[in-house]
Amino acid sequence: xxxxxxHRASGPPASPHDEPILEEQFDDLEQQHEASSVGMWVFLATxxxxxxxxxxxxxxxxxxxxREFALASQHLNVGLGCLNTVILLGSSLSMxxxxxxxxxxxxxxxxxxxxxxxxLGICFLGVKAVEYYQEYxxxxxxxxxxxxxxxxxxxxxxxxxxxxxxxxxxxxYFFMTGLHAFHLIVGIALVSxxxxxxxxxxxxxxxxxxxxxxxxxxxxxxxxxxxLYPLLYLIDVQS
Amino acid sequence: xxxxVVPVRTNIAIFVALLIxxxxxxxxxxxxxxxxxxxxxxxxxxxxxxxxxxxxxxxYYRHHLTWIVSVASLLWLGILLALTxxxxxxxxxxxxxxx
Numbered sequence: 637x638x639x640x641x642x643h644r645a646s647g648p649p650a651s652p653h654d655e656p657i658l659e660e661q662f663d664d665l666e667q668q669h670e671a672s673s674v675g676m677w678v679f680l681a682t683x684x685x686x687x688x689x690x691x692x693x694x695x696x697x698x699x700x701x702x703r704e705f706a707l708a709s710q711h712l713n714v715g716l717g718c719l720n721t722v723i724l725l726g727s728s729l730s731m732x733x734x735x736x737x738x739x740x741x742x743x744x745x746x747x748x749x750x751x752x753x754x755x756l757g758i759c760f761l762g763v764k765a766v767e768y769y770q771e772y773x774x775x776x777x778x779x780x781x782x783x784x785x786x787x788x789x790x791x792x793x794x795x796x797x798x799x800x801x802x803x804x805x806x807x808x809y810f811f812m813t814g815l816h817a818f819h820l821i822v823g824i825a826l827v828s829x830x831x832x833x834x835x836x837x838x839x840x841x842x843x844x845x846x847x848x849x850x851x852x853x854x855x856x857x858x859x860x861x862x863x864l865y866p867l868l869y870l871i872d873v874q875s
Numbered sequence: 876x877x878x879x880v881v882p883v884r885t886n887i888a889i890f891v892a893l894l895i896x897x898x899x900x901x902x903x904x905x906x907x908x909x910x911x912x913x914x915x916x917x918x919x920x921x922x923x924x925x926x927x928x929x930x931x932x933x934x935y936y937r938h939h940l941t942w943i944v945s946v947a948s949l950l951w952l953g954i955l956l957a958l959t960x961x962x963x964x965x966x967x968x969x970x971x972x973x974x
Contacts, residue, residue: 670938677941681948688952695956696963714901721897729890732881732931739880848933855931862923866916870904 656841669845676849680856683819687860690815694808694867701801706872707788708805711776713767717869720763721861727756728858731827731851738847743834746847750831753854757824764817771806778807809868816864819857826850879936889930896923 662668698705734749768777775783784799791797830850833839839846900919908915929935934945 670940673937674940674944677944681944681951684948684952685955688955691952692955692959696959699960700963714904718897718901722894725890725893725897728893728927728931729886732886732889733883735933736880736883736886852932855927858931859924859927862927863917863920866900866904866920870900870912870916872912873904874907 656844665841669848672845672849673852676852680852683856687812687815690808690812691863691867694812697801697804697808698871701798701804703795704798704801705805707791707797708802708809709868709871710873711771711774711785712809712869713770714869714873716763716767717865720760721865723756723760723763724858724861727753727760728855730756731854735848735851738834738842738844741842741844743837743842746834746842747831750827750834750847754824754827754831757820757827760820761817761824764813776806777810778803782806812864812868816857816860819860823850823854823857826853879933881930881933881936885930889926892926893923896926 656665656668658665658668662671730749730752734746734753737743737746737749771777772781774785775781776785782803784802788797788802827850830839830843830847833846834843896919900916903915903919904912928945934941
């Protein structure tokens with residue numbers, strides 16, 4: 637790597653291993669950075685389609701059985717869902733500040749921001765686990781212990797209700813939040829690895845490109861939750 | 876270098892705006908809006924996604940190529956939803972014997 641041309645980033649003088657390394661297939665550092673960023677965006681576009689399949693299934697079932705979905709949605713915990721949204725939005729803020737710290741080559745600041753981001757991600761998973769446990773206690777997990785709740789059975793004597801569509805809401809709920817939680821676990825692992833590499837001073841150019849690309853993924857997972865929260869929790873909270 | 880450095884103030888302002896929108900969406904869910912619930916909730920969610928995309932994900936400061944990629948993903952999702960729904964929602968429209 638010694639023979640590769642290196643360019644000094646603007647800002648305070650950095651130690652040699654903090655300099656960004658220009659790989660030979662790129663014209664300049666700007667183009668190299670842009671290629672990484674657009675590459676991540678293309679991956680995120682495929683991720684939209686990954687979640688898109690579930691969103692399409694949700695849309696069809698909700699459009700064809702709105703009453704079952706409204707009743708089923710009332711069994712979710714709106715407060716915990718809201719708390720989780722706040723946690724995830726906060727983690728996005730600290731991730732955005734981490735990207736800023738990497739750009740400005742503030743290593744300590746960057747390490748703190750990454751640690752807070754990962755910690756908030758773990759908090760989210762903790763709250764999610766509490767919710768899943770509540771749903772387990774209420775026998776709402778399809779395939780494991782699913783039972784239509786007694787008050788829903790009482791309501792449905794007057795108006796007919798399709799129990800399979802009621803259960804389908806929870807199938808979609810667990811798949812959508814489960815896939816989201818899986819993405820978050822991957823995100824936490826990525827952020828932790830980036831923190832470790834920053835700590836070991838392994839990344840060239842203060843890891844500006846790497847941290848930014850990790851940030852794009854993290855914010856994407858946040859955006860997915862921003863849509864999941866109203867779609868799953870807030871269908872019909874009044875009655 | 877290549878990335879635009881977003882000021883801390885902007886980041887915090889976006890975070891506060893996101894929290895306000897979150898409480899707006901929870902508040903709106905408790906209002907008697909009947910069929911307007913879903914469009915309103917989706918509009919607020921879209922506004923939050925736009926704020927996150929533009930400022931946290933730096934789309935506002937980025938090359939147009941990134942814009943095309945990010946909007947294209949929504950276009951494909953739109954095609955998926957539009958064609959799927961046009962099938963399911965129009966199924967009962969015609970009386971076809973044996974169906």
